[in-house]
Amino acid sequence: MAVLKAVGVITAAFLVIMLMGYWAAGRARPALDAAIRADLVKLGFAYTFVELGDGVVHYRLEGPAGGPLIVLVHGFSTPSFVWNDYFAPLTAEGYRVLAFDNYGRGFSDRPNTRYDADLSDRELDELLDKLAPGEPVHLVGYSMGGAVSTIFAARHPDRVRSLTLIAPAGLGVAAAQNAELLKRPLIGDWIVRMFGLKIFHAGAADQAKFSPNPARFLADFDRQMDYRGYGDALLSTLRHYPLAGAEAAYAEAGGSARPVMVVWGEADDTVPFINARKLMELMPRAKLYSYPKIGHEIGFSESPMLAGLIARFLDSQTPSTAGATPAAMRLEPRQPAGN
Known part of the structure; x- marks a missing residue:
């Protein structure tokens, strides 16, 4: 006894x-507050903030007044700085360009809530109400941002002029070694709270190697982890966001005559290129560009190429054809490797 x-x-x-x-x-x-955000702006790390229904959102908006608006939506863990190299070439083409931090990332608030498709959809919807009321936009989504953009287009068809999807999630992601363990109640929370920042830093360090400036990429990534709630937000996203299983949204968005362009690295081991087959079945009007020997880092490692591709894709749309799919855009998709 x-x-x-x-x-x-x-x-x-x-x-x-x-x-x-x-x-x-x-x-x-x-916790992020007004004083911290003011310092981040002074230091050149942040741009502008707006109060939305679920919290404060950090965004960057540049380009000529009256230009068509391109909205850039980042992925699971890397915030909006991933789009930095897109601003100069796209604004030079006459577009306004908007990038923002999803809740829980970058310098946006980390609300204590469920990080699911409804939250991300609400954030984008309210942000556009504030910054571009009544204006249809060109949505560009990278990785999880591709799923965010597709779900938004399915739910708000009148707000989206075109879709560009870069290695988009929503149809499945590669099995992560510890993902299922992290999804478990209690133990997943404890692991992320105690060791998550080291885990996220290590993952970002691997990706940073493909950046034009690895040291800056990693420093920008790590800066968001200086503030409370980042790990908790990612864990909730992992548990509740449809990184797989969003076929209905892709089919709904793909059933429209809206122009869609898809860009993918064939060596992607995060969102496997094999998913492109399913995407093209669900979005048969889409125009697919794939690149061998390039992985999931394509969104930032090949930013000059992608910015040019986006500009040409959008320039091919005129006011008279913005709601249709011109013959010039009906290219045969390249089939995923191994098929």
Whole structure:
């Protein structure tokens, strides 16, 4: 009996230590507030902020007044700085360009809520209400941003003039080694709270190698982790966002005459290129460009090429053909490798 009591005391003490560590890790970093954001602007790390229904959102908007609006939607973990190299070439072509941080990322708020498709859809919808009321936009989504853009187009067809999807999620992602473990209640929360920032940093370091400026990429990525709630937001996204299973949204968006362009690296081991076959079945009007020996990093490693591709795609749309699919855009899609 004494032995059992001792074991019980030790177990209880261990649990208390774990809970205290979990709580302390969650409070170790400051929450984003107006003063911090003002400093980030002064330092040149941030641009503009707007208050929406679920919190404050950080965004960057540049380009000639009255130009058609391109909205750039980033992916799962890397915030809007991933689009930095797109602004100069696209604004030079006469477009206004908007990039923003999804909730939980970058310098946007990390609301204590469920990070699902409804939250991301609501954020984009409210942001456009503020910045481009009544104006149909060209949506460009990278990785999870491709799913965000497609779901938005399916739910708000009148707000989207065209879709450009770069290695889009929503139809399945590669199985991550610890993803299923992280989805489990309690243990996943504890792992992310205690070790998540190291895990996310390591993943970003691998991706940064493909950036034109790896040191800057990693520094920009890590800066968002200085503030409370980043890891919790990613964990909730992992548990609740449709990184797979969004076929209905793709079919709905693909059933429109709206122009769609898809860009994919054939060596993508995050959102496998094999998913392109399913996407082209669901969006038969889409125009597919694929590139061998390029992986999921295509969105930032090949930004000059992609910016030019986007500009040419959008320039081919005139006011008289914006709601249709011109013959010049009906190219035969390249089939995924191995088929």
